[in-house]
Amino acid sequence: MPSFGASLATRLPHAFWVQSRSNNFTPNSAGNSFFLFFDSQRSLGLTKPINFSLSKCNQTRVCSPMEGQTQMVVTAPETEEYSKELEVAVRAVQMACLLCQRVQENLITKTNGQVHSKDDNSPVTIADWSVQATVSWVLAESFGSENIAIVGEEDVQALSKANAAGLLEAVVNTVNNCLVEAPRFGFKTPLMSLGTLDVLEAISRCNSTGGPVGRFWVLDPVDGTLGFVRGDQYAIALALIEDGEVVLGVLGCPNYPMRKEWLSYHNRYHRIISKLNPPTSESWERGCVFYARRGSGKAWMQPIHHGEKNLLWPNNARKIQVSSIDDPALATFCEPVEKANSSHSFTAGLAHSVGLRNQPLRVYSMVKYAAIGRGHAEVFMKFARAGYKEKIWDHAAGVVIIQEAGGVVTDAGGHPLDFSKGLYLEGLDRGVIACAGAKLHEKIIGAVDASWNSSSL
Numbered sequence: 001m002p003s004f005g006a007s008l009a010t011r012l013p014h015a016f017w018v019q020s021r022s023n024n025f026t027p028n029s030a031g032n033s034f035f036l037f038f039d040s041q042r043s044l045g046l047t048k049p050i051n052f053s054l055s056k057c058n059q060t061r062v063c064s065p066m067e068g069q070t071q072m073v074v075t076a077p078e079t080e081e082y083s084k085e086l087e088v089a090v091r092a093v094q095m096a097c098l099l100c101q102r103v104q105e106n107l108i109t110k111t112n113g114q115v116h117s118k119d120d121n122s123p124v125t126i127a128d129w130s131v132q133a134t135v136s137w138v139l140a141e142s143f144g145s146e147n148i149a150i151v152g153e154e155d156v157q158a159l160s161k162a163n164a165a166g167l168l169e170a171v172v173n174t175v176n177n178c179l180v181e182a183p184r185f186g187f188k189t190p191l192m193s194l195g196t197l198d199v200l201e202a203i204s205r206c207n208s209t210g211g212p213v214g215r216f217w218v219l220d221p222v223d224g225t226l227g228f229v230r231g232d233q234y235a236i237a238l239a240l241i242e243d244g245e246v247v248l249g250v251l252g253c254p255n256y257p258m259r260k261e262w263l264s265y266h267n268r269y270h271r272i273i274s275k276l277n278p279p280t281s282e283s284w285e286r287g288c289v290f291y292a293r294r295g296s297g298k299a300w301m302q303p304i305h306h307g308e309k310n311l312l313w314p315n316n317a318r319k320i321q322v323s324s325i326d327d328p329a330l331a332t333f334c335e336p337v338e339k340a341n342s343s344h345s346f347t348a349g350l351a352h353s354v355g356l357r358n359q360p361l362r363v364y365s366m367v368k369y370a371a372i373g374r375g376h377a378e379v380f381m382k383f384a385r386a387g388y389k390e391k392i393w394d395h396a397a398g399v400v401i402i403q404e405a406g407g408v409v410t411d412a413g414g415h416p417l418d419f420s421k422g423l424y425l426e427g428l429d430r431g432v433i434a435c436a437g438a439k440l441h442e443k444i445i446g447a448v449d450a451s452w453n454s455s456s457l
């Protein structure tokens, strides 16, 4: 009981429905109602009780406050915290995976004209906007648009240009084709097909700027867009942040291979897989959704599915765990494919100095985080060029998945990543280091300090 009480005290404002005791109160059927006794008088709007005792409420036991105590009835939720949010997020990401698979097939088999450049020259496709619109629409339908805030990577600037009518039409069609199948993923289909304005609104709704207070979703509709357009790895990343902490993370990885070795078929992956394994309805061949809820000590993977009933959340999910390898000589590290996104020479020096002998596993997107959580690699390092600010949507979902799978994620100074400062990981010390275990992590952090000053970063 004390541990429940202790965690209750900090979680009370969000997780529990609190009411003053009324005469006709009856405990709920799950029996998870509690009397909370405070040592001193506090108002109903109390936030963090300091001293209290807790006793379980049931039909046979009558609890009374002692002198000087205030009594309240607390009804614990019948299900775990964030369970509805997690369920909706996993289903939404499953649906987005299907959308992306179709667009990627199309991209690879058809000729160019479907990849666009943003102002910073980074690529964006129909899939990026369509996933953002679809996930945003589904979250709004599930929780009410007035109750949600979303930080999303994409905006509508390029789609709103006079010469972008064709592009916008393609996005609207892609979104509607996906939402037609919403019931298979446990969502309602819109009463009418979404129009241009609905889609633009859904994309624009993801304009929250995050911050330290309250709850917001973080969405990277296609992470690793470069991998996506090259027929390679990419991820759909959705996380929920509350009061600056990532409380749940979902990573859809439609090309995640069943066999670890295939993670390294960089660029040729799609061709190899389609030759070796013509697509079948048995979805373990490739594609998983990874997810975790903070503090649960568990992380999961579920095969990508197309809405088959027996595979709906949480069916068919398997627990994942980080690798137990702690000897650098046996460990594999992964990093971004593009040198422009992370210094390959610096990580090569680090790897050498800690005794990592295996070739780096260069993989696009947050699939790298998934690979650590899944136990397919032991270390992930990213050292962007000086001045580049890491965005929260490139990390949030991955961090909680690795942590709950038993791993460690920090910046190069050993500090946790700070998701409370807006769109960027402000104050990030040099780079991101994720490891399967504390021993590897310690070695790498130490090696960064030893080689940083002589590096050109």
Ligand SMILES: Nc1ncnc2c1ncn2[C@@H]1O[C@H](COP(=O)(O)OS(=O)(=O)O)[C@@H](OP(=O)(O)O)[C@H]1O
Residues within 6 Å of the ligand: 122, 153, 220, 222, 223, 224, 225, 226, 227, 335, 336, 337, 338, 339, 340, 341, 342, 363, 364, 365, 366, 384, 385, 388, 391, 394
């Ligand atoms: N210059 C620079 N440095 C560091 N990071 C950058 C940089 N430019 C972009 N980005 C962000 O990196 C995201 C892709 O990261 P990856 O690890 O997938 O990189 S790579 O494609 O494998 O090289 C990529 O995410 P997506 O845009 O969602 O693909 C960007 O947010």
Ligand SMILES: [Mg+2]
Residues within 6 Å of the ligand: 122, 123, 153, 225
């Ligand atoms: Mg991008």
Ligand SMILES: [Mg+2]
Residues within 6 Å of the ligand: 220, 222, 223, 224, 393, 394
């Ligand atoms: Mg990204």
Ligand SMILES: [Mg+2]
Residues within 6 Å of the ligand: 128, 153, 220, 221, 222, 223, 224, 225
């Ligand atoms: Mg992206």
